[in-house]
Amino acid sequence: MGGWSLNRIVKVLSGIALAMLLVLYSLWGILVDAVNAPDDLEMVKTTVPSLIDLALGTPWYASALALLAAFVIMIVVLWPDLTLTREMAEARRSLSKDSADLRAEITRMKDDFYEWRIRRVDPAIAEVPILQDRVTKELAGLPNIESNLKNALVSLHKVEGRLDAVELRFDVMDAKLAKGT
Numbered sequence: 410m411g412g413w414s415l416n417r418i419v420k421v422l423s424g425i426a427l428a429m430l431l432v433l434y435s436l437w438g439i440l441v442d443a444v445n446a447p448d449d450l451e452m453v454k455t456t457v458p459s460l461i462d463l464a465l466g467t468p469w470y471a472s473a474l475a476l477l478a479a480f481v482i483m484i485v486v487l488w489p490d491l492t493l494t495r496e497m498a499e500a501r502r503s504l505s506k507d508s509a510d511l512r513a514e515i516t517r518m519k520d521d522f523y524e525w526r527i528r529r530v531d532p533a534i535a536e537v538p539i540l541q542d543r544v545t546k547e548l549a550g551l552p553n554i555e556s557n558l559k560n561a562l563v564s565l566h567k568v569e570g571r572l573d574a575v576e577l578r579f580d581v582m583d584a585k586l587a588k589g590t
Contacts, residue, residue, distance in 0.1 A: 430480075
């Protein structure tokens, strides 16, 4: 009969699956295991073709068992690489967390800097023009201060002259009192 039986379908599918596994593992071996684990690569290269030959001449349950065995072999052989991949993912997550912590610390430091600048530096910078205006006014007032000091000095000389006159009067009165007694 020309129809497809379950036995034939399972044989073809398992043969295709095993061939695909062999091709995939060969590619994987070229990329990873050829350098890291040459003994595992040789074991799979010799085992998988035997399983394919076995699958093509056995009933469907034997083919399914061969397919299961091929998957088990692949898992056993690839387990170190899968573990390495998991460790790399964990390291990447840890690095990502450390990077996020570092970014948070940098953001906090930047916020502290801006807060310090807003509270301390910006007001001081804002005071500079005010102080500059005060100094300019004071410098502009210096000629007035100089003339005021000259006027005060003249006034002091006048007061000194008056004090000398008063002192002279006291001396005169003291002399008159000394003669009269």
